[in-house]
Amino acid sequence: MVEAVANGGEFLNVGDAPEKVINNHVREYEPTLEDTFFIIPSGDYQRLLFQGLDLRDREETHLNDFRNFLKVKNLSLPEGYDDDNRMVLRFLQGLKWDYQKTYDEVVEHSEWRKTLNLDFNSYREDLELGVVYGIRRDKNMRPVIIINVRRMIDSRIGVDRLIAVTNFFLEYVIKFAMIPGKIESWTCIFDLKDVGVTEIPKDRI
Numbered sequence: 016m017v018e019a020v021a022n023g024g025e026f027l028n029v030g031d032a033p034e035k036v037i038n039n040h041v042r043e044y045e046p047t048l049e050d051t052f053f054i055i056p057s058g059d060y061q062r063l064l065f066q067g068l069d070l071r072d073r074e075e076t077h078l079n080d081f082r083n084f085l086k087v088k089n090l091s092l093p094e095g096y097d098d099d100n101r102m103v104l105r106f107l108q109g110l111k112w113d114y115q116k117t118y119d120e121v122v123e124h125s126e127w128r129k130t131l132n133l134d135f136n137s138y139r140e141d142l143e144l145g146v147v148y149g150i151r152r153d154k155n156m157r158p159v160i161i162i163n164v165r166r167m168i169d170s171r172i173g174v175d176r177l178i179a180v181t182n183f184f185l186e187y188v189i190k191f192a193m194i195p196g197k198i199e200s201w202t203c204i205f206d207l208k209d210v211g212v213t214e215i216p217k218d219r220i
Contacts, residue, residue: 036191044156046197062108065101066195077112078104084114092118093125100195132179133186141180144170149188158192158201160184164210167219177219 051068052060062074070078081103085091096102103121110116142148146167149160167177185201193199205220 037194041152041156041198042194044194044197046155050155050197062104064196064199065104066099066199068196070104074104074108077107081107081114081117085118088118090118092121096121096125131182131186133183135183138180138183141172141176142184144172146170146172146177147181147184149184149192153202156198158188158198160188160201160203161206162203162220163206164215164220165206165208168210168214168216172219174219 046064051062051064053063054060082097092103096106103117106117106121106124107114110120144166145163147160147162149158151159153159172180188201192201207215
């Protein structure tokens with residue numbers, strides 16, 4: 016059950032070579048407008064693909080204004096946020112273009128990342144539980160991640176351990192299963208088979 020992302024009907028183990036996680040069929044996929052933007056009824060949008068793509072005027076304006084905000088406040092971002100990955104744009108969009116909140120969240124995120132343990136051997140047994148795993152891709156080539164709630168309950172895995180395992184797994188997916196500018200997100204399915212309403216572990220989900 017140490018599954019990461021599967022495609023072409025195969026199951027792939029965490030630790031497999033990147034070329035097994037991303038085959039030619041996945042590489043050749045060309046994203047649609049719907050892959051790039053989520054349009055809400057008001058006509059506004061949320062960007063879903065960031066890297067290597069042309070930005071819209073609003074996005075360019077906010078990026079420039081945010082950089083000027085940092086200069087005025089004599090603040091600087093940690094390395095790896097305002098570069099080709101466009102992480103800072105993700106934060107800006109998610110925080111509704113609030114510059115101070117964006118700076119605060121980026122700094123907090125940077126500090127949190129320093130605490131991550133990404134050693135596979137530390138999580139092998141937890142991954143074998145099959146609480147969180149990947150299987151194939153959706154029609155837009157996004158990795159499909161399954162959260163098996165029945166196994167989550169039966170394994171009695173604690174909240175802190177579950178968070179650590181999930182962090183490791185998602186970091187693996189981001190590193191090995193994405194293609195910048197084409198595939199930058201995943202589809203998550205919560206498997207509630209054989210789980211009663213009163214059994215759902217809200218604290219862990």
